[in-house]
Amino acid sequence: MNLTIDVSHKDNNVTYLTLAGEVDAFTAPKLKDTILPLTKEEGQTVEVDFEQVNYMDSTGLGVFISALKSTKEHGTELRLLHMQERVYRLFKITGLTEIMNIDSTVQGGM
Amino acid sequence: MSTLKLDLENYKELLQEYIRSKDEQALYQAEQFSKQSMQQKISPDEIINIHIQSLQEIYPEMPEYIQSSLNFLLETMISYGLAYQEHQSLREKQLELKSEISVAANMQKTLLSTVKPEIEEVEVGALSVPAKQMNGDYHHFVYDEKGTLGIAVADVIGKGVPAALCMSMIKYSMDSFPEMRMDPSVILGSLNRVVERNVDSSMFITMFYGLYDSRDHTFTYSSAGHEPGFYYHKDQGEFEEIDVPGLVLGVSAETTYTQYVKEVEKGDMIVLLTDGVTECRQGERFIEQEEVLDVIKSYADLPAQEIVDQVYKHFERLQGFQLRDDFTLIILRRNV
Structure with a gap:
């Protein structure tokens, strides 16, 4: 499986990433290269749409942990939206739902 | 022909035989030739060179444009040949790395x-x-x-x-x-x-x-x-x-x-x-x-x-x- 990353700008301060496919050890580096620079731009909010992500492994989680750390460092914001249940479970188990801004309207099954 | 020699003479004979008879046997020999070339790390452009020389010997009257087109092919294949050599040396390196990783894996098991x-x-x-x-x-x-x-x-x-x-x-x-x-x-x-x-x-x-x-x-x-x-x-x-x-x-x-x-x-x-x-x-x-x-x-x-x-x-x-x-x-x- 592949991952497609679509970058669009809602307005000047919000970058909207639409992901589709699987986030795993093969696709995570590309995602990291896209997302990390965005979290370093002052005043930016990065929104990530997970609606079409049907699988993510711990490597993918690592990307979002780095992104979160980077937002703290640079005073930017990260929001994760429209997660499917299987992906949400990963954030929940690892305790990240407590410290990340994750849209709670979880999408049904797989 | 029991032993196959990787030389011009041999290739020329095979080629001649094939052009004359369109015989499967000659094709089989050609395959053997190609396998042995690989074993001896002979690059693809070298084989083309042998082909050109054989043709020249078999058909001394070969038209000029065919000669040129073959030279063109030879030039084209040179970079392919280089890539092939690089591939070979990477394969050797990969084997080395593999054995290093397996040493590391054993060490990890112990640690x-x-x-x-x-x-x-x-x-x-x-x-x-x-x-x-x-x-x-x-x-x-x-x-x-x-x-x-x-x-x-x-x-x-x-x-x-x-x-x-x-x-x-x-x-x-x-x-x-x-x-x-x-x-x-x-x-x-x-x-x-x-x-x-x-x-x-x-x-x-x-x-x-x-x-x-x-x-x-x-x-x-x-x-x-x-x-x-x-x-x-x-x-x-x-x-x-x-x-x-x-x-x-x-x-x-x-x-x-x-x-x-x-x-x-x-x-x-x-x-x-x-x-x-x-x-x-x-x-x-x-x-x-x-x-x-x-x-x-x-x-x-x-x-x-x-x-x-x-x-x-x-x-x-x-x-x-x-x-x-x-x-x-x-x-x-x-x-x-």
Whole structure:
């Protein structure tokens, strides 16, 4: 499986990433290269749409942990939206739902 | 023609024979020629050169434009030949790396080895299978004379060599803790600070730490974002999820961990695992958690070590089974 990353700008301060496919050890580096620079731009909010992500492994989680750390460092914001249940479970188990801004309207099954 | 010589004469004869007879035998010989060329690291452009020379000898009257077109082909193939040589030398390097990694994997096995304790009161079964050569899962047992058994199960994000190096760091930090009985929440808190300081920002570790007290049969545990384990009630034949909140190690230095206690009844089991178990796939299909539990249950009457072995064998036998991540399964059972 592949991952497609679509970058669009809602307005000047919000970058909207639409992901589709699987986030795993093969696709995570590309995602990291896209997302990390965005979290370093002052005043930016990065929104990530997970609606079409049907699988993510711990490597993918690592990307979002780095992104979160980077937002703290640079005073930017990260929001994760429209997660499917299987992906949400990963954030929940690892305790990240407590410290990340994750849209709670979880999408049904797989 | 019994022995095949890699020379112009030989190639010329083959070519001539083929042009005359269109015989399959000559094609077969050509294939042999090509295989031997590979063995002797003769590049594709050299073979084309031999072809051009043979043609010139067979057809001295060859038209000028054919001659030019063949020279053109020769030039085109030169860079292909270079790429081919590079490919060959990369293959050799790859073999070298492979053998280095297997040395490292063996070293890791020695460094991270743990002895499964044999205790009368509580029976232990443990199995860890790496998806690649090096294992990013880690489990460790510590047993003291007072009768407490400490069990750590950890999974470092990512796979392969970086994960393995990271695991060794965890193991040595744990070894450096003072030898008194340590609470799981304290252990995870200390490790969290070690990982937070030392590891790259996208790396993290999940860990479950439990202490089994064989005198009063209590199980005290904390979890740092680790895959939930299960408690098996023998009487009801049912599993209960050991769902413990706690952030993964290495995200924030201030994280603290809560500790829980559970009384373990005779015959009941504690099942600890890593996400390699719950993320197994059969073809494109995920193997669901309930399936894993059903399989464990079906072997519940066996000795603990046999249960974990049989569970892995069960999944390994499935058609199209692939191990995407390191697989670790540990079972503790109260015996008396």
